Amino acid sequence: AQTVTQSQPEMSVQEAETVTLSCTYDTSESDYYLFWYKQPPSRQMILVIRQEAYKQQNATENRFSVNFQKAAKSFSLKISDSQLGDAAMYFCAYGVTNAGKSTFGDGTTLTVKP
């Protein structure tokens, strides 16, 4: 069974600094996607960044970047120049490309200190 593990229930970062959130996953599939979602207290889940497994280049979206280690089944999220608005629950998720189901980790609560 596919599983997603986020080993850091809570993380904190000082405003303007960099933080890395960890995620590992388990799968026997070769064609899949990995995602990071942000869920603020207002609760709408927002896609932050996604990575296609067959692409070796790490995805980047402005201040957000990933470190995708396929052999190690690791997918960490780096947030640079952290802002107060980055405070939220962050979920790592996995899904097989030709299916619509995503498997989520249990999340990491990120606090940003002014």
Added chain:
Amino acid sequence: DAGVTQSPTHLIKTRGQHVTLRCSPISGHKSVSWYQQVLGQGPQFIFQYYEKEERGRGNFPDRFSARQFPNYSSELNVNALLLGDSALYLCASSLIGQLNQPQHFGDGTRLSIL
């Protein structure tokens, strides 16, 4: 354009009752997925529908059922409610139900069972 809309926002039921949750996808999206998010955990996949047919089902009992209508909106039905059904129920829509297309989430329905 309107995002994914879910109704109602909040719902309180008692054990043994039945509940229907509704979801309208983004215009043009033909796939809808349902997730259950228990407090403190990541979302768990319940169902996916594409073109009005069930495409995937998670590990939930038969008390949970869903359907998709010709306009691509969807209903999630839960019978014989249990205390453990208390959760945030999320709906996500995408163009064709494959993960190479982004999923867009609604704000969710908060279901409380007394």
